[in-house]
Amino acid sequence: MDLTLKIWRQRDAADRGRIATYEVTGVSPDSSFFEMLDVLNQQLIEQDEDPVAFDHDCREGICGTCSLFINGRPHGPKPAITTCQLHMRSFNDGDTIYIEPWRAKAFPVIKDLIVDRNAFDKIIQAGGYVSVNTGGIPDANAIPVAKFNAERSMDAASCIGCGACVASCANASAMLFVAAKVAQFHYLPQGRVETSRRVQSMVKTMDEMGFGNCSNMYACEAECPKEISISTIALMNREYLKATIGSEKED
Numbered sequence: 001m002d003l004t005l006k007i008w009r010q011r012d013a014a015d016r017g018r019i020a021t022y023e024v025t026g027v028s029p030d031s032s033f034f035e036m037l038d039v040l041n042q043q044l045i046e047q048d049e050d051p052v053a054f055d056h057d058c059r060e061g062i063c064g065t066c067s068l069f070i071n072g073r074p075h076g077p078k079p080a081i082t083t084c085q086l087h088m089r090s091f092n093d094g095d096t097i098y099i100e101p102w103r104a105k106a107f108p109v110i111k112d113l114i115v116d117r118n119a120f121d122k123i124i125q126a127g128g129y130v131s132v133n134t135g136g137i138p139d140a141n142a143i144p145v146a147k148f149n150a151e152r153s154m155d156a157a158s159c160i161g162c163g164a165c166v167a168s169c170a171n172a173s174a175m176l177f178v179a180a181k182v183a184q185f186h187y188l189p190q191g192r193v194e195t196s197r198r199v200q201s202m203v204k205t206m207d208e209m210g211f212g213n214c215s216n217m218y219a220c221e222a223e224c225p226k227e228i229s230i231s232t233i234a235l236m237n238r239e240y241l242k243a244t245i246g247s248e249k250e251d
Contacts, residue, residue, distance in 0.1 A: 001026075001027040001028070001029060001088060001091070001092075001093045002023070002024070002025045002026070002027070002093060002094060003023070003024050003025075003027060003036075003091065003093075003094070003095055003096075003097060004021065004022075004023055004094075004095070004096040004097070005021070005022045005023075005024060005040065005096075005097050005099060006019050006020075006021055006096060006097065006098045006099065007019065007020055007021075007022060007052055007099045007100075007112070007113070008020075008099065008100045008101060008112065008113060009052070009112055010101075010109050010111060010112055011111065012109075012110070012111060013108050013109055013110065017109070019098075022040055022043075022044075024036065024039060024040050024043070027039065027088055028088065029087070029088050029089040030087060030088070030089065031087065031088050032059070032084060032085070032086065032087055032088070033068075033070070033076065033083055033084070033086040033087070033088065034054075034056055034059060034066070034083065034084055036088055037052060037054060040052065052112050052113065053110075053111040053112040053113060053114050054066075054068065054112065054113040054114060055067055055113070055114045055115075056084060058084070059084040060084065060085075061081065061082040061084060061085045061160075061225065062160060063160065064082070064160030064161045064162035064163075065162070066082050066083035066084045066162070067083070067101065067102050067113075067115060067117070067162055067163055067164070067167070068083045068099055068100070068101070068113055069098075069099070069100040069101065069102065069103070069167060070083065070086070070097065070098070070099055071097060071098050072098070073168075073223065074102075074162075074163075074164035074167045074168050074223045075162075075164055075223070075225055076090065077090055078090055079222075079227075080224075080225055080226070080227050081225055082160075082162060082225045085225075099113065100113070101113045101114065101115050102115045102117075102163050102166065102167040103167060103172075104163075104166050104167060104172035104211070105172060105210045105211075106119040106166070106172065106174070106209045106210040106211050107119065107163060107166065107167075107172075115163075117161070117163055119174075119209035119210070119211070120161050120163065120174070120177065122205055122209060123174070123177070123178060123181070123202050123205050123206055123209065124161075124181065125205075126201040126202050126204070126205035127181075127194070127197065127198035127199070127201040127202040127205075128181045128185075128198075128202065130185060130190050130191050130194065131194065132190065132193050132194065143189050143190075145187075145188060145189065149187040149188065150187070150188075152183065152187045153183070153184055153185075153186075153187035153188050155228065155229070156179075156180045156181070156183035156184040156187070156228065156232055157180075157184040158226040158228065159177060159180035159181065159184075159224075159226060159228055160225070160226060161177060162225060163177070164220075164223045164224060164225060165177055165219075165220035165223065165224055166211065166220075167223075168219040168220055168222070168223040169212065169214075169217065169219055169220055170215070170217060170219070171212030171213055171214070171215055172211055172212045173211055173212045173213055173214045173215075173220070174206050174209070174211040175206070175211075175213075175214040175220070175233050175236070176220040176221065176224065176228060176230065176232065176233060178202050178203065178206050178236065179232035179233040179235065179236035180228050180232050181202065182195070182198060182199050182202060182232070182235070182236045182239065183232040183235050183236065185198065186235065186239065195239055195243070196239070196242070196243035196246060197243075199236060199239045199240045199243055200240065200243050200244070203236070203240055214233060216230075218230055
């Protein structure tokens, strides 16, 4: 396969950035998208040019670092996969492919295709954990959990924090990410105790980080590589309202 790549190049956060054009030839249809970028970078290095910086780690769809906007879609044209799981057979010989970083105020560009997602870490630090004293390691069956709750918790826990929900949202909202982290603990007895504190703290931090509001466009659900349901946002909104009303009554 011979391809034309239109790639966003930006030296650092202060640089204005630009689209650069590159040609790659002889790409195998069975290679992954990142392997294709590896080939391009090898060519650039041999030509004594600066290689394209992009984020990756596991390349198995687990770590969530492969944040690329490909032809106008987070992670590319295939649903329910990350960029590292995308193969070149999804494109045609002679195609022109546009590759850009996530676009969000809360995700400033570090270099080229790498963005700073430290805002997500701040949200997790605000409440994405269980702090109650659970004692020693209990037997797995010591605390019964209803099948429905267990499945909902596991579905929410599948969020890898890639940021595709933010990148796909016209408002750069992080509500699907935050809602998934809230729901993950809400459905389990250990996490349910702190739901009110958790949801208020995480939503407050989300707003402070500069993310936009949800306007029910469903783009986040459509582009989420783990297919997390927007119903988690409804759960978060309900728990946030309950927590807010509860704190007002206490005052």
